[in-house]
Amino acid sequence: MEEKVIVTIRSIAEAANVSRGTVDKVLNNRPGVSQEVRERVKRIAEEMGYKPNLAGKALAFQKKPLRIGVIILNKDDPLFQEVYEGVKKASHELKGFGITVECCVMGSVNVQEQLMCIRELYSKNISALALSPLDEEIIRNELKKLTEENIKIVTFNTDITGIERVCFVGQDLKKSGRVAGDLIGKLLPDGGNVLVITGPEKIKALQERVAGFKEIIEKEYPAIKIIDVLQNIHDNESSYLQTVEILKRQDSLNAIYITGRGIGGVGRAIRELNRRHIKFVCFDKIPETIELIKDKIVDFTITQEPFMQGYLPIKILFEYFFHNRLPDNEQVYTKLEIRTKENIDI
16 A cells, blocks of 8 residues: 655655745745745646645634624624624634634714724734725725735625735626616617616715716617716715605606615605606615515616625635635626516515
């Protein structure tokens, strides 16, 4: 019987003619090694059939837990409550591996509050951070500081430009806007006027949904006119007041497309002013949306698997630290589904 050869960090170091410390850095994706040496060590380790000592890693993490920080964007948003459930599920599954998940739940979508959460989690000696970043320069600079200290970042639900991150987990946002545009186009085969309602500019996801919507309308449905884009609508009160104002002065409105929160306020305005002929497309399967679909006020809602947006970032970071494995793509898209009155309860 052929004797099984155990490949160690020492044997890889000898074959690659480098120190054991260099091999350790490469196998654990730590900085301080040139790209040329990194690639050579990885190739030699693979050729030699190196397998990480998973039991040893688990024991090491149990002695000194690896901390993953998570920032939940808005505690009052039903969507982010579902995201939080996904985080808790993944955290529970990985507890035996010595992974500790530290959560900071924001009270509102506020730059200063998010900045405070980032700094609070950093002070707890985290090795990684998962968050829905606000697309502001002060947040970008703070995240850059983390990456300079080799703290790994995964973004979910909404992304940010200009930082080094492991990946983004969430809906294909431009595509979701295009899908919404196609739905409106089919609801208005003879053309018509559409009102677009969106949230704060600092949430990149919402701006991408607007961009995708405009793109498909301009390209495929030239008979449809976007009469206005209402920005910074973030709750039912503001959406209600602004929708009422527009409906009172705009008799020829045929459809409303909303990219984020405020769905209940729009529905209330349509009900009160008896404008039920207006087509209405929105996002997410939250209680107010379900009610409006059943009442035939919302025609379509587009879902995005919020539970998985909380669950997958923790699993991805576990794979990175425990198995030295990165996701295949920098964009890990969750499922996009169209829901109507006929399948809203599924």
